[in-house]
Amino acid sequence: MRIDILTVLPQLLESPFSASIMQRAKDKGCVSIYIHNIRDYSTDKHKNVDDYQYGGGAGMVLSIEPIASLIGKLKSERDYDDVIYMTPDGKVLDQADCNSLSLKKNIMILCGHYKGVDERIRKHFITREISIGSYVLSGGELAAAVLTDALVRLIPGVLNNETSALTDSFQDNLLSPPVYTRPPEFNGWKVPEILLSGNLPAIEKWREEEALKRTRERRPDLLD
Ligand code: 6GU
Numbered sequence: 001m002r003i004d005i006l007t008v009l010p011q012l013l014e015s016p017f018s019a020s021i022m023q024r025a026k027d028k029g030c031v032s033i034y035i036h037n038i039r040d041y042s043t044d045k046h047k048n049v050d051d052y053q054y055g056g057g058a059g060m061v062l063s064i065e066p067i068a069s070l071i072g073k074l075k076s077e078r079d080y081d082d083v084i085y086m087t088p089d090g091k092v093l094d095q096a097d098c099n100s101l102s103l104k105k106n107i108m109i110l111c112g113h114y115k116g117v118d119e120r121i122r123k124h125f126i127t128r129e130i131s132i133g134s135y136v137l138s139g140g141e142l143a144a145a146v147l148t149d150a151l152v153r154l155i156p157g158v159l160n161n162e163t164s165a166l167t168d169s170f171q172d173n174l175l176s177p178p179v180y181t182r183p184p185e186f187n188g189w190k191v192p193e194i195l196l197s198g199n200l201p202a203i204e205k206w207r208e209e210e211a212l213k214r215t216r217e218r219r220p221d222l223l224d
Contacts, residue, residue, distance in 0.1 A: 059115035086140030090129030111140030
């Protein structure tokens with residue numbers, strides 16, 4: 001999979017993809033991530049990428065020219081399955097969206113900023129608009145990092161058996177059960193005995209019950 005991220009703040013996207021599972025996915029050749037600075041495509045003499053909004057009002061708007069120029073260049077080089085715009089008024093991301101997006105070949109992710117982007121960009125270039133929740137971030141970069149992380153770990157070959165995504169919370173619309181490691185007792189706080197029993201079917205049953213209990217308590221909406 002190839003992911004191109006378009007941003008006015010590339011420095012925000014330097015570290016999220018350089019550690020742990022993300023770095024391993026890149027090393028294994030499962031994903032290539034390219035960060036593009038929209039400012040490099042400004043033809044303005046001051047390298048401006050934003051402007052005042054028509055009709056007046058506070059807040060700057062990302063201009064169409066540099067973004068259209070960058071998107072046009074990328075599209076001339078390869079076909080994109082989706083051109084995604086990160087925006088608080090997009091569809092709220094869930095695991096089903098991640099599963100389907102993780103199967104794509106090439107995707108572009110445009111990070112919004114300030115008051116947003118010129119509406120003509122959304123109308124003519126964007127195929128999908130995504131939000132990561134009902135709150136407002138200063139820009140789309142951290143949201144793009146969240147989306148990328150959620151997708152990359154699902155790409156076949158990225159996770160091994162140990163870290164399999166199939167047992168993740170949400171993958172079956174259930175939260176994950178509690179987990180424990182050594183020591184068996186700390187401060188008098190004990191690990192549930194069943195987990196030390198070696199009785200695998202009983203452990204499996206306990207985990208299913210705990211997952212269901214946790215989901216009922218914390219996210220009953222998932223069970224509807
Ligand atoms: Cl995608 N962008 C911004 N700026 N804020 C958000 C968001 C995205 N998702 C939730 N809040």
